[in-house]
Amino acid sequence: MVDLLTIIISKYNYWGYIVLMMIGLYAMIVKKNLVKKIIGMSIFQTAIIFFYVSIGMKKNATIPIISHGHDGGEHAVHAVDFINPLPHVLMLTAIVVSVATLGVALALAIKVYQQYNSLEEDEIDSQIKVK
């Protein structure tokens, strides 16, 4: 029991991302509205971004900006004092990617709407079947 508790305490960040990711996945699987699906997709991607960012966390460390950088490097820099910069870098990229995907998805959704006058999958399906 105590073990379980320590696991939960030390890993709740991952649990958070999993819950978020599953919400996104649920929306993508179950929802019939295309925009809701797109929202789900966005949540899904954001969850992964959270996951990465939380990997970068380091206890008792500060943001990865060397504040005394202007001194010309007189003070030694210790890795333990700064959190891991790499996940942040990666996630900047991932954020951009998710924005780009979102943009394209929305553009497609607009095209779909122009074509079928609807964003509900059921209605679109029935239109396709009629044709």
Next chain:
Amino acid sequence: MKWFGFIAVFLCGSLFIYGTVEFPGWGDPLSPTSTHVSPYYIEKTMEDTSVPNIVTAVLADYRGYDTMFETAVIFSAGIACLFLLRQMKRKKTDFRLYRHTATGITFRIEKGGKLPPTAKEFERIDGLWTPYDLIIKTTGRFIIPFIQIFALYVIAHGHHSPGGGFQGGVILGASFVLFAISHDLRSALNRMSEKLTAFFYTLGVYIYAGTGALCILLGANFLDYSALATILFVDPVTARSHGILIVEIGVGIAVMAVMVILYYNLVSAGKFDEGL
């Protein structure tokens, strides 16, 4: 379907949670992530690039190649939207609407009709046109310069504080979007036309990829900014710092322009006429 989806997602989630059991604890300084590659960045960045903001240094230099493709991603998203939505041929309507700027009176001119001689006092509007809201318009005008200044600061100060090309670019883009929202799309297009936007976002990526290509021409590997030292007349480390700045500016321009073009396209469904 709902229940099936829920059960599937629940099972998947529990599996994932089970998977976290062997993860290192949150913020564990001894985890592999904190001990393998990242310490090098933290300890060497100042030496290598003299950029205090490690994230910026890693973003634009160590993993600069990723970032170039990040720009390319946003560039392709811009083109993709344009490609998908932009309607090149506009339907010509039988009438045009004009509004007298001073009085706010709207005219409807049938096909073949001509404007009164004092044409400069009129502006063309759409069927869905709504008058500007004075408060929003003024507030927008008031805020936008500050946003833009801040954006430029964020781009330029990315070396020393949180910020950089992406963040600054997005903020800069937001200022144009705000302008388009507070006024209307047509006046935004007057300020920042589609071609200008396209020019900007190609310029942005040109700057980035061009810098990289320049490095090849100067005899180093692609994106090895230290090669720029010979033409910037500084030592290689400072050259890296300058190189990072150059590409960050490129990124900023590109991101700004893509944000604007995405907005233009999405909001008017590619017609570029009315919008929000």
Next chain:
Amino acid sequence: MSQHFPAFIIVIPLIAAFFIFTAGWLKRTYCFYIAAVALAISLFSSFGLLLQVLQNKVVVYHFGGWSPPWGIAYRVDYLNGIVLVVSAAIAFLNLIATKKSVEKEFIERVGPFYALYVLFVTGTMGIVVTGDAFNLYVLLEIASLTGYALIGMGTEHAALASLNYVFMGTIGASFYLLGIGYLYIATGSLNMFDIASILPNIFQSNVVLFAFVICLTGLFIKMALFPMHTWLPNAYTYSPSPAISLIAPLTTKVMVYVMIRILLSVFTPSFSFKSMAVNTSFVWLAVIAIVVGSILALSQQSLKRMLSYVMIAEIGYMVGGFWLANRAGITGAILHIINDAAMTLCVFLVAGNILYRVPGDSFDNLKGLFRKMPFSMGAFVVGALSIIGVPPTCGFFSKWYLITGGIAAGHYGFVAALLFSSLVNVVLFFRIFEIGYFEPFGDLHISGSMDEEEKTFDDAPLGMLVPLMIVAAGLIALGIYTDTLVTKVIQFAIPGGIS
């Protein structure tokens, strides 16, 4: 300059994409030529790289001058060297072959189209050449995004199909990203070969297992392995023909390459193939994919849709061959990546040619095509024979390796599935031949004089036919040079431990 080839392959098309986009606003006719020059340089560089690889085994290129694992490095070895050449060649040939059709379908969007085209190629080639797991994700997204856009401009329900592709593709790519995240947690590194050097110490870790499963799931979705294939048929059916003859040969095949790369180079065979039970169940999955793909293909009524289902079956070939976990099987899988890419290009180019002349690609529209478009259909026959697996076309030889792999592994289900699929392919393609050849029925003895034959001749323009003929000839050449390919390149691409 030759040391910069790895950069050229990717960067030249990338920069060209920007130029093309600019040219789209200034003078539209330039777009094509810029794209052609860029892809030609890319093709040339990849050839150069392959030659370098044949000499030095591995070519490494450090971007920004930073050595891995700190910077991003491209690493070209036998495996991706050959895939690279094939992808570059396909992209180039397809560009030339579809010029007319692009002019017809996207009169006003030539600039954006070619920009997206070249960016897609950039992304795909980048995926093949990169040695950094995260960089692969970014490039994957470039390839996917441009792919969504290109498909979305198609006919009928293209936008909806493309949107569904966006959903599935994003889930797939995100799973891959998540898997890389798990690997990053376990190892702290993103470079594939650095990860591979750390992993053996922590093989028993749960995290690595999860990374493995998640990565693989993501890749399976991306490569449309049954039952994650649902996005593919619609997306490929409705997409514009010049785009699909690029996307269909490259996307799924490159994803299979990624799977092979990740499993062989990152997880290493000793982890990937450690349990026979897992291998066998993956092969069974592939068997189901082959059988279901083939059967579903039988029930289709339009050419492109049928070909999409055939492709789903072909994915099964490669995945199954790889998971046979023996030398013949993996050789077959790698060979089939190359061959299938070429075959798919051939048949989809023909579909494009047909759509250039005929209003639709449903079977009703194919009547009398042998008379009308003999050259295109001739190439189609070669492509079809290759897909069926008739010597000396290349499809036969990869099938040969796959089946010998299956026999060697004692997996007769896979062997049976391959034979079954070949037979189904005979039915599929000869049904089309029959329609093109026999219908419309009429008394040819009375009406069929020589003059009339010439009158109905209406094949695609020469600019579309010549590249198609090159591709068709390439299918046979690939078949005849199979052994050279295997002994000079592919056998070195497989790690030594696999017998």
Next chain:
Amino acid sequence: METIVSIRPFLAVLVSILAVPLIVSTRRTNFREGWTFFAAFAKFSIIASMTPVILDGVEIEYTIAQVLPSVAIKLKVDAFGMLFALVSSFLWIVTSAYSIGYMRRLKEHSQTRYFCYFALSLSATIGVAFSANLLTLYLFYEMLSFATYPLVTHHQDMEGRSSGRKYLLFIVGSSIGLVLPAMLFIYHMTGTLEFTQQGFIAGIVPPKLIWILVLLFVFGFAKAAVMPFHSWLPAAMVAPTPVSALLHAVAVVKVGVFCILRVLTGVFGTQLLFSSQMDTVVLYLASFTIIAASLVALSQDSLKSRLAYSTIGQLSYIILGAALLSPKGMIGGMMHIAMHAFGKITLFFCAGAIFVATGTKNISQMVGIGKRMPVTLSCFFIGSLSVIGIPPGGGFISKWYLILGTLEADQRFMLFILLSSSLLNAAYFLPIIYKAFFCTPEESLFENKIDEAPPWCLVPLTITAICSIFLFFYPEPFFSLAKIVSVGIFSGQ
């Protein structure tokens, strides 16, 4: 065995492929057919030029491409391949001439396509004859299947379509479904596919599997039309008669038989067949086919169908000859390839000539036709004699050796089969001729006036008929070739 490397076999294969673009690009019909003749003569002379070498007991090899680690696409000319290649390339010349008469007279459409695919089929046939290994054999076998499809379905009507389907289903289905796995399995077990004199799988493949493999090959090469894989052949008779004549009496079906013989001797080896008792199984399969096909032929009214069923039966003679595993039987089988080819092609030519001249396909409507077309029907008689095996038909020699073979192998039952089949052959051929010539004027359906088919048809069929008789008196070089084969195979015993 001495071997020399020469490009000649490859040229022999290639020459008709190279003729295809020439045929396609030529607009004038005379030139187009000129090219066909040119290719046919070139092919025959290349092949004939190799004959003396082969008769000296030398083999000619040529490797086209190395495609798999230990298997190449490779040609090798030996006596057996030579025998088959000589027959088919010579008959191509004759058939080309016949085709011109037939196609022009009937004003068939798409003649260019017809001549192209004919040339392609011949390339494939010669390729099969000269294959040095199983892979090459398979390659040309499939090439032949696909090249003959447009010929079978030449009329492009509903009937052609359904026959085409049946044709492909049997031929391609069995080759992919049965031969390919068997071949792959052998490759997996032995790592080679090269034909040898005594077979190469003895001792490597477990005896139980030999059973399955032999059956896979015998049925898989469905072109040999071993029952129950025979029904494509009658269906394929919708093709124009020259196609039926050359392909479905000589090239295609003989390719099937040739493949079976080649595999039985070159892959399994006579020793292995004998020790695993597979020879008996094949013998009974063949004898069943012989009797059943002859019985069915009796009931056919369409002349071409009757000939088709006759062919099915005669093909199994060849298989039977090989399966006797005796030197004389082998000679008989090999000789029958040549003898039956000349006899049967004459019969088909006659059937075509009758159709061209009168439009009649059915036997019941041929009463009294001998008075109208005496030359054709005389040739038909000669062809029948050869196929039945009555002197002076060439078929007598091959049947003679087959019978000697049964005695040598001590297979009395097979002797009985052969004899009774000959009786059946006589029963389904001779009445046709009898009714054609000897009927009362009232019964006759034709006027008593000579009106033969055009000379382009008539001359070729006369040539083949004369050859048929000629071969009885002078069976060289086929006899020597068959003997070399037989000696090569049985010298080890």
